[in-house]
Amino acid sequence: MGNVKHIATAAVGLIGIGAMVCAPSLIWMLPAALMAAAALAVLGWSAHNAQHTAEQTLDGVQQSVDALNEQLDRARTQLGDTNLKLQLVQRSKSNTEAILKSIRDAVLVADQQDRIIMANEAAQRLFGFRFDPTALPSLATLSDAAAFVPLMQKSRTGRIAHVRHEVTLPRDGQPAVFDAVLSYVQDDTANTGAVVAVLHDVTREKEIAQMKNDFVSHVSHELKTPLASINAYAEMLVDGEAQDEDTLKQFCTIIQSQAQRLTRLIDDILNISRIESGLIKVSKDQHSMALIVRDAVEMIKSYAQEKNITVTAPAAILYDQVVIDRDMLSQVVINLLSNAVKYTPAGGAIAIASELNEADNCITVTISDTGVGIPPDDVEHVFDKFYRVEANNKMAKGTGLGLNLVKQIVETVHGGRVFVTSTIGKGSTFGFELPLAAENVKC
Numbered sequence: 151m152g153n154v155k156h157i158a159t160a161a162v163g164l165i166g167i168g169a170m171v172c173a174p175s176l177i178w179m180l181p182a183a184l185m186a187a188a189a190l191a192v193l194g195w196s197a198h199n200a201q202h203t204a205e206q207t208l209d210g211v212q213q214s215v216d217a218l219n220e221q222l223d224r225a226r227t228q229l230g231d232t233n234l235k236l237q238l239v240q241r242s243k244s245n246t247e248a249i250l251k252s253i254r255d256a257v258l259v260a261d262q263q264d265r266i267i268m269a270n271e272a273a274q275r276l277f278g279f280r281f282d283p284t285a286l287p288s289l290a291t292l293s294d295a296a297a298f299v300p301l302m303q304k305s306r307t308g309r310i311a312h313v314r315h316e317v318t319l320p321r322d323g324q325p326a327v328f329d330a331v332l333s334y335v336q337d338d339t340a341n342t343g344a345v346v347a348v349l350h351d352v353t354r355e356k357e358i359a360q361m362k363n364d365f366v367s368h369v370s371h372e373l374k375t376p377l378a379s380i381n382a383y384a385e386m387l388v389d390g391e392a393q394d395e396d397t398l399k400q401f402c403t404i405i406q407s408q409a410q411r412l413t414r415l416i417d418d419i420l421n422i423s424r425i426e427s428g429l430i431k432v433s434k435d436q437h438s439m440a441l442i443v444r445d446a447v448e449m450i451k452s453y454a455q456e457k458n459i460t461v462t463a464p465a466a467i468l469y470d471q472v473v474i475d476r477d478m479l480s481q482v483v484i485n486l487l488s489n490a491v492k493y494t495p496a497g498g499a500i501a502i503a504s505e506l507n508e509a510d511n512c513i514t515v516t517i518s519d520t521g522v523g524i525p526p527d528d529v530e531h532v533f534d535k536f537y538r539v540e541a542n543n544k545m546a547k548g549t550g551l552g553l554n555l556v557k558q559i560v561e562t563v564h565g566g567r568v569f570v571t572s573t574i575g576k577g578s579t580f581g582f583e584l585p586l587a588a589e590n591v592k593c
């Protein structure tokens with residue numbers, strides 16, 4: 151278009167010059183030349199306009215392209231942001247799933263139609279099913295959950311934000327107690343929701359609480375018996391009922407022995423609970439087991455002689471060093487020996503033996519008697535706290551704590567093992583194993 155403009159301008163110029171040079175002869179040609187010049191001028195003007203319009207259009211197109219590019223850039227940035235957010239959401243989703251998977255509590259989520267939409271490993275184990283997100287099993291299909299499913303449904307129908315229940319469900323064939331927290335979660339529109347259940351196994355806590363209750367009631371019962379006796383005899387003394395020297399002595403002896411029993415009882419209870427709670431002060435050193443046994447036999451000798459019971463101690467072993475708390479181990483041997491005397495009728499025999507087991511690096515000490523023995527049903531319980539064998543109660547008074555203390559000292563404090571074998575009417579063998587000093591390996 152620019153060329154046309156220049157040609158037209160040049161043509162007008164040439165015609166003007168030509169006209170001046172050839173004016174006289176060419177005067178008749180003037181109108182035609184002027185028309186040609188005018189035509190060319192019009193042509194140039196139109197071309198100029200067309201160029202201007204085209205340039206404007208071009209600018210418009212360019213602006214639109216720029217605007218589109220800007221929008222495209224914005225969209226690209228937004229897409230980048232969205233991708234990032236999506237990745238973050240996915241990461242947090244997989245983190246949440248990993249947490250849910252790893253926690254020991256059972257987590258179960260059911261939707262508005264009672265379909266299970268999420269169940270972690272613990273929930274699948276508890277309810278005995280494999281969760282398949284493509285199948286969404288119904289709550290009703292959960293085996294052995296009869297007590298639990300209605301609670302989930304109640305939370306859903308009542309839209310109860312949070313509720314806590316204690317439910318008993320079978321676990322490994324045994325009833326287990328769970329603290330179940332059920333929460334109803336609804337979407338923003340409140341049109342639909344889901345029930346999230348978290349079940350925490352509290353069976354052990356329940357057992358411990360029960361054991362504590364039993365312990366407290368046992369202790370109070372055991373404390374009451376000697377205290378009642380002390381009170382009664384003290385009252386008789388105050389009332390002047392001991393009129394002669396012998397009666398007075400008898401009353402005082404009873405009070406003394408009951409007070410001693412009380413002291414023993416309290417000592418045993420405190421020792422056991424200190425060991426159980428890990429608060430006992432243990433001072434371990436290397437000692438010869440044979441020497442500890444010898445000293446314990448010395449202490450028990452007069453008691454055995456009263457009942458005409460013979461006590462045979464083992465021959466000394468060359469290497470029987472153990473790393474132990476001496477006072478505690480003496481208590482173990484004394485408790486076992488005094489039981490042997492207590493539950494053996496007059497004229498019986500007690501034999502102590504010790505043996506080295508070099509393969510396991512252990513020493514085994516056994517105390518056998520020719521006593522009344524223990525019924526088979528009771529044998530496995532004799533090391534339990536406060537357990538007394540009914541059939542043997544008439545043989546001697548006791549608290550049922552002595553053997554438990556033996557077990558705690560040997561097993562909890564020294565990493566050893568206690569055992570017992572018994573035959574009714576023939577006798578019992580109580581014993582323990584301890585790691586030898588050289589290598590303190592567990593027996």
Ligand code: ADP
Binds near residue numbers: 532540
């Ligand atoms: P207790 O204070 O009753 O003797 P222990 O804990 O020492 O408590 O013993 C628990 C129960 O085990 C005793 O009540 C007794 O019936 C039984 N027992 C312990 N040692 C012997 C034994 N050598 N022979 C027979 N029975 C025994």
